[in-house]
Amino acid sequence: MKITVVGAGAVGATCADNIARRELAEELVILDIKEGFAEGKALDIMQTASLCGFDTRVKGVTNDYAATAGSDVVVITSGIPRKPGMTREELIGTNARIVETVCKSALEYSPNAIIVVISNPMDTMTYLALKATGLPKNRVIGMGGILDSARFKCYLQKELDCSANDLHATVIGGHGDTTMIPLTRLATLNGTPVSNMLSADTLKQVAADTMVGGATLTKLLGTSAWYAPGAAGAELVESIVRNQKKVFPCCVSLEGEYGQNDICLGVPVVIGSNGWESIIDYKLNEEEMAAFNKSAEAVRNMNQVLDTLVA
Numbered sequence: 001m002k003i004t005v006v007g008a009g010a011v012g013a014t015c016a017d018n019i020a021r022r023e024l025a026e027e028l029v030i031l032d033i034k035e036g037f038a039e040g041k042a043l044d045i046m047q048t049a050s051l052c053g054f055d056t057r058v059k060g061v062t063n064d065y066a067a068t069a070g071s072d073v074v075v076i077t078s079g080i081p082r083k084p085g086m087t088r089e090e091l092i093g094t095n096a097r098i099v100e101t102v103c104k105s106a107l108e109y110s111p112n113a114i115i116v117v118i119s120n121p122m123d124t125m126t127y128l129a130l131k132a133t134g135l136p137k138n139r140v141i142g143m144g145g146i147l148d149s150a151r152f153k154c155y156l157q158k159e160l161d162c163s164a165n166d167l168h169a170t171v172i173g174g175h176g177d178t179t180m181i182p183l184t185r186l187a188t189l190n191g192t193p194v195s196n197m198l199s200a201d202t203l204k205q206v207a208a209d210t211m212v213g214g215a216t217l218t219k220l221l222g223t224s225a226w227y228a229p230g231a232a233g234a235e236l237v238e239s240i241v242r243n244q245k246k247v248f249p250c251c252v253s254l255e256g257e258y259g260q261n262d263i264c265l266g267v268p269v270v271i272g273s274n275g276w277e278s279i280i281d282y283k284l285n286e287e288e289m290a291a292f293n294k295s296a297e298a299v300r301n302m303n304q305v306l307d308t309l310v311a
């Protein structure tokens with residue numbers, strides 16, 4: 001197995017570190033445009049091999065796509081992060097060009113790769129990756145919902161004083177401050193609905209905190225988060241390379257599912273060696289469906305901006 005991570009910044013390097021520690025590939029290439037940067041990150045990660053007990057070979061390269069040839073999975077984290085006060089959507093002008101170029105260059109050398117898109121605004125960047133490459137839809141997956149769900153579980157865990165590992169909680173819809181939908185009705189602690197244990201007001205607050213989870217960290221850090229985003233990226237890659245068939249909320253191309261067409265948006269999907277393999281119908285109620293439609297409208301408006309940016 002060979003994996004490439006494009007972008008050796010905060011998220012890319014953390015994702016690569018998690019991939020190496022989980023030994024998801026024999027070979028892991030990190031690529032960045034900044035001279036020597038990916039080489040440095042790769043060397044640093046390789047120097048943890050004897051400490052963390054992994055045998056993955058990690059190599060860093062500066063814009064050398066030939067070194068990524070034959071990758072099974074390519075994770076795209078290249079692009080600028082937001083600063084406090086910004087939305088993810090404001091990154092579109094810079095990141096659309098980067099994501100399009102990176103997708104095409106990577107596929108030239110790894111025509112069979114599954115593409116995982118992390119760069120923001122992620123839903124629109126996933127749509128762009130799909131359109132720019134013409135890949136079969138199952139091979140283009142946007143990562144946002146796994147992270148948002150992990151944050152949802154983190155806020156629930158604090159309220160319930162339980163193990164985060166006993167929680168099932170999912171965030172669907174867009175990966176934006178106002179577009180994500182924490183499904184509080186379906187969240188459970190070992191099978192018991194959390195709505196039996198927490199008040200409606202508390203659940204509302206947990207959902208609100210989840211939605212601005214990324215913005216909260218950006219305010220604290222001065223740039224956006226990387227530990228949970230990197231680990232969430234690796235979690236997705238693991239289900240692909242180990243063909244685990246885990247169900248994760250991921251941004252995928254919808255063709256009538258959840259009532260939407262010609263859009264990439266977060267829904268629960270089965271992830272395996274073919275990429276995303278099927279979409280699970282959660283049977284949303286009226287209120288959840290209305291939120292999903294609203295989220296789709298916002299993401300669709302963003303996708304239209306692409307036409308003015310990408311040739």
Ligand SMILES: NC(=O)C1=CN([C@@H]2O[C@H](COP(=O)(O)OP(=O)(O)OC[C@H]3O[C@@H](n4cnc5c(N)ncnc54)[C@H](O)[C@@H]3O)[C@@H](O)[C@H]2O)C=CC1
Pocket residue numbers: 006007008009010011012031032033034037077078079080081082088091095098101102117118119120121122143144147175223224225226229
């Ligand atoms: N989908 C999600 O859940 C999340 C998405 N993000 C997004 O991930 C992206 C990366 O964030 P950070 O790692 O914090 O940023 P960063 O600034 O630390 O790293 C970005 C890296 O991309 C590189 N880069 C830029 N253009 C490139 C190109 N054409 N080819 C190769 N490398 C290139 C830069 O040199 C830099 O090293 C941002 O767009 C951020 O908003 C961040 C967290 C979560």
Ligand SMILES: O=C([O-])CC(=O)C(=O)O
Pocket residue numbers: 081082088120147175213214215218224225229
């Ligand atoms: O908040 C951001 O801009 C980065 C991101 O997508 C996240 O951490 O959820």
